[in-house]
Amino acid sequence: MSSTESPQAPRGSWPLYEVFVRGKRGLNHVHVGSLHAADERMALTNARDLYTRRNEGVSIWVVRSDAITASTPDEKDPFFSPSGDKVYRHPTFYAIPDDVPHI
Known part of the structure; x- marks a missing residue:
């Protein structure tokens, strides 16, 4: 068994993690990819090795894919339409x- 394999679960059953990295000049985290790992610590370590090889990141988030809830493209119009009638939220108001400066 290699040092990256977990004794608890076979490699093929490891959960999928989504990886977000904040760059040195960035203000927010950006989704950069996905990876399978046995646990959060392994996901974080592997994400660092895979997605920040050139020292471009200052922060990494890993999130199990099954913990993410997202809207679907089918519900785009009804889901986002309530904000359309609130013109005061638009910067042009x-x-x-x-x-x-910088607005």
């Missing part, structure tokens, strides 16, 4: 002063 506000006057931005000339002396305010």
